[in-house]
Amino acid sequence: MNIGTRLFTYAAPARFYSLSGALVPWLWVLAVGLALSGLYIGFFLAPVDAVQGNSYRIIFIHVPAAWISMVLYLAMAFWAAIGWAFNARMASMLARAIAPTGALFTVLALWSGALWGKPTWGTWWVWDARLTSYLILLFLYLGYIALVEAIDDTKRADQAGALLAVVGSVNVPIIYYSVRWWNTLHQGATISASGGVKMADTMLMAMLLMTLACWVYAFAVVFMRARAIVVEREQHTAWVSALVQPARGA
Amino acid sequence: MSTPRPTTSVVRPPRGQENSGAALRFLERSLFLAVLMRDLRLAARRRIDALLPLVFFVVAISLFPLGVGPEPQTLRHIAPGVVWVCALLATMLSVQHLYAGDQADGSLEQMLLAPQSPLAVAAAKCVAHWLVSGWPLILAAPVVGLWFDLSLPAMGSLVLGLLLGTPVLSLLGGLGAALTLGLRSGGMLLILIVLPLAMPVLIFGAGAVAAVESGQSAAGHYSLLGALLIATAMGAPWATAAALRISTE
Numbered sequence: 001m002n003i004g005t006r007l008f009t010y011a012a013p014a015r016f017y018s019l020s021g022a023l024v025p026w027l028w029v030l031a032v033g034l035a036l037s038g039l040y041i042g043f044f045l046a047p048v049d050a051v052q053g054n055s056y057r058i059i060f061i062h063v064p065a066a067w068i069s070m071v072l073y074l075a076m077a078f079w080a081a082i083g084w085a086f087n088a089r090m091a092s093m094l095a096r097a098i099a100p101t102g103a104l105f106t107v108l109a110l111w112s113g114a115l116w117g118k119p120t121w122g123t124w125w126v127w128d129a130r131l132t133s134y135l136i137l138l139f140l141y142l143g144y145i146a147l148v149e150a151i152d153d154t155k156r157a158d159q160a161g162a163l164l165a166v167v168g169s170v171n172v173p174i175i176y177y178s179v180r181w182w183n184t185l186h187q188g189a190t191i192s193a194s195g196g197v198k199m200a201d202t203m204l205m206a207m208l209l210m211t212l213a214c215w216v217y218a219f220a221v222v223f224m225r226a227r228a229i230v231v232e233r234e235q236h237t238a239w240v241s242a243l244v245q246p247a248r249g250a
Numbered sequence: 251m252s253t254p255r256p257t258t259s260v261v262r263p264p265r266g267q268e269n270s271g272a273a274l275r276f277l278e279r280s281l282f283l284a285v286l287m288r289d290l291r292l293a294a295r296r297r298i299d300a301l302l303p304l305v306f307f308v309v310a311i312s313l314f315p316l317g318v319g320p321e322p323q324t325l326r327h328i329a330p331g332v333v334w335v336c337a338l339l340a341t342m343l344s345v346q347h348l349y350a351g352d353q354a355d356g357s358l359e360q361m362l363l364a365p366q367s368p369l370a371v372a373a374a375k376c377v378a379h380w381l382v383s384g385w386p387l388i389l390a391a392p393v394v395g396l397w398f399d400l401s402l403p404a405m406g407s408l409v410l411g412l413l414l415g416t417p418v419l420s421l422l423g424g425l426g427a428a429l430t431l432g433l434r435s436g437g438m439l440l441i442l443i444v445l446p447l448a449m450p451v452l453i454f455g456a457g458a459v460a461a462v463e464s465g466q467s468a469a470g471h472y473s474l475l476g477a478l479l480i481a482t483a484m485g486a487p488w489a490t491a492a493a494l495r496i497s498t499e
Binding site for chain 1: 430449485496497499
């Protein structure tokens with residue numbers, strides 16, 4: 001029965017499952033394509049930096065990973081809150097699917113940042129405002145994952161996780177403004193709404209391409225994880241049983 | 251027989267004194283005061299249990315000079331951090347029992363069934379926890395400061411910081427306790443959830459003492475601690491009430 005597409009059409013796990021199944025291969029293709037082009041421009045076409053030489057090129061992994069990790073946290077909090085407010089279990093499932101990817105991007109940004117910091121700042125780590133608040137973001141992700149995994153009752157787990165995620169989302173603006181509010185070793189904003197762009201065009205292009213690549217990759221991976229969560233939670237339904245045992249007759 | 255009165259509180263006047271004044275009636279109808287007085291009374295009856303966080307605080311702090319060495323300059327440097335971290339851990343350990351006992355015997359659900367909002371319960375529990383567990387830490391801080399050879403201004407800064415910061419820790423701890431109510435892995439999970447939220451308090455509290463020790467003004471740190479207190483006092487009880495509703499459904 002075709003009801004057309006309404007705002008809550010894909011709040012139904014079955015419809016989400018079929019849509020995401022169709023999208024995931026294309027998302028992977030797009031992510032790989034964007035990543036290859038971004039990395040090519042970043043490593044071969046972008047000019048050498050005046051101060052840092054070639055070691056700045058890790059920016060094409062570090063900054064996109066950091067941006068996407070913050071976006072993913074806000075997305076996770078958003079979907080968890082939607083699931084709590086509207087009692088929409090698909091939204092809560094999506095929030096749970098986002099959390100591990102967000103945590104991994106945070107680790108990637110921290111790791112690449114440390115690798116970048118050693119040759120340029122002379123240290124792997126420093127406890128300034130930006131790095132400390134970003135480490136807190138990682139702990140918030142881990143806390144969310146731990147909380148929802150610790151509660152057996154799925155509805156209570158979803159709601160408790162939503163509360164925690166929303167409370168923790170106050171950290172994201174703190175990370176963003178930390179370089180403005182405090183005197184930090186981490187550099188200030190190179191791209192800002194008021195100040196415009198302070199980097200070369202090819203560097204900017206490569207960074208935007210890599211950001212898009214990370215974003216599309218996040219979509220692909222989150223959808224795959226969400227599909228697994230859907231099948232697990234809806235295993236008592238007819239459509240999932242049909243998926244799992246298609247060979248048996250009707 | 252007097253006309254039946256709704257029994258919505260746990261504080262009841264002795265028979266024959268039902269009409270003994272507006273103040274007592276207010277006390278009866280105020281869920282916040284009822285829960286607060288009940289918790290304080292319970293803590294007074296179990297004084298040893300109530301003082302355990304203080305003992306943990308003092309013992310844990312005393313480990314650091316043993317581990318780091320008795321050099322006074324080093325101790326003066328690490329003192330604020332050590333005191334604040336141990337205050338944090340002592341608070342996290344003591345909030346675990348905030349709601350667990352009441353949930354176990356069913357009185358938490360009764361409190362939440364009251365016509366008043368669960369906000370009263372959450373706020374009362376946090377205030378009671380601070381009065382019972384937070385104040386001993388504040389009062390013990392000067393003694394601990396002596397162990398670490400802190401100067402008088404630094405000690406004062408430590409006490410003021412704890413005065414502003416321990417309510418925040420109680421509020422955040424109450425939120426964590428409500429979220430992790432009844433879970434197997436409660437203790438560790440509570441610490442993991444609350445610690446990231448409590449890090450700013452730790453940073454500014456310890457930073458205030460460090461600033462005073464190096465001769466600078468700690469006014470900025472106090473202002474930020476005060477701001478954190480206000481923001482947490484406005485947000486955490488509401489979030490804790492929501493968490494209580496989630497955890498008892």
